[in-house]
Amino acid sequence: MKDDDLIRYSRHILLPEIDYSGQKKITASHVLIIGAGGLGSPAAIYLAASGVGKITICDFDSVDLSNLQRQILHQDNSVGTNKAFSAKKTLKKVNPHIEIISVKNKLNIDEVKKLAKDVDVILDCSDNFKTRYSLNKIAFDLKKPLVSGAAIQFDGQLSVYDFRNHETPCYQCLFPDSSSQEEVRCSDHGVLSPVVGVIGSMQAVETLKLLLNIGSSNVGKLVIYDAKNMHWSEMKFRKDPKCEVCA
Numbered sequence: 001m002k003d004d005d006l007i008r009y010s011r012h013i014l015l016p017e018i019d020y021s022g023q024k025k026i027t028a029s030h031v032l033i034i035g036a037g038g039l040g041s042p043a044a045i046y047l048a049a050s051g052v053g054k055i056t057i058c059d060f061d062s063v064d065l066s067n068l069q070r071q072i073l074h075q076d077n078s079v080g081t082n083k084a085f086s087a088k089k090t091l092k093k094v095n096p097h098i099e100i101i102s103v104k105n106k107l108n109i110d111e112v113k114k115l116a117k118d119v120d121v122i123l124d125c126s127d128n129f130k131t132r133y134s135l136n137k138i139a140f141d142l143k144k145p146l147v148s149g150a151a152i153q154f155d156g157q158l159s160v161y162d163f164r165n166h167e168t169p170c171y172q173c174l175f176p177d178s179s180s181q182e183e184v185r186c187s188d189h190g191v192l193s194p195v196v197g198v199i200g201s202m203q204a205v206e207t208l209k210l211l212l213n214i215g216s217s218n219v220g221k222l223v224i225y226d227a228k229n230m231h232w233s234e235m236k237f238r239k240d241p242k243c244e245v246c247a
């Protein structure tokens with residue numbers, strides 16, 4: 001590690017749980033972020049600033065003026081441009097010493113699988129159930145850890161699925177019936193800007209913990225944040241023996 005990097009990452013290196021060797025591990029890591037919106041923005045910015053050596057960020061959508069209230073990767077002059085491309089520009093300013101790969105095409109399952117094959121952690125920062133179920137299956141098939149976040153109105157959720165451990169339950173165990181779930185989108189129902197910041201930042205925290213193998217992870221737990229009442233709760237769940245994906 002160069003002298004500048006020792007200074008840049010000194011507050012990490014000072015933590016005995018990370019130290020010099022942990023920071024080197026972060027630098028050698030590759031994460032895949034699906035979605036460069038409200039959750040993907042804080043997650044990507046913190047992971048880039050933390051020194052994750054390679055970040056692949058995917059989003060086929062373009063930046064809309066209504067995104068700027070919460071999607072802090074994008075600024076006024078990014079309106080109309082692709083979100084993954086805009087994300088790369090911002091992340092390069094945050095940390096010019098890491099590699100950022102932006103993917104702006106709409107991907108099918110095989111293409112995501114190909115991208116995810118060599119990564120250390122997958123972050124689900126998407127905004128729809130179809131992508132969540134697909135990423136769960138892909139992460140399970142590849143035995144990769146998946147950090148999943150969601151936020152709407154004043155509420156947020158976070159869960160971690162560490163498929164390196166075959167005991168871990170999956171997203172499908174937690175929500176077995178996709179048809180019963182109503183798609184609730186920020187574009188229709190609104191969202192308080194920093195709620196996505198809280199959940200996306202927590203996704204970055206859990207990702208670094210998985211990369212470094214420190215602390216206890218959130219596996220088998222759904223953390224629920226009620227911002228209106230400043231209330232956190234936790235729901236434990238188990239592997240479903242009849243799960244279509246992981247049983």
Ligand SMILES: [Zn+2]
Binds near residue numbers: 173240244
């Ligand atoms: Zn399952």
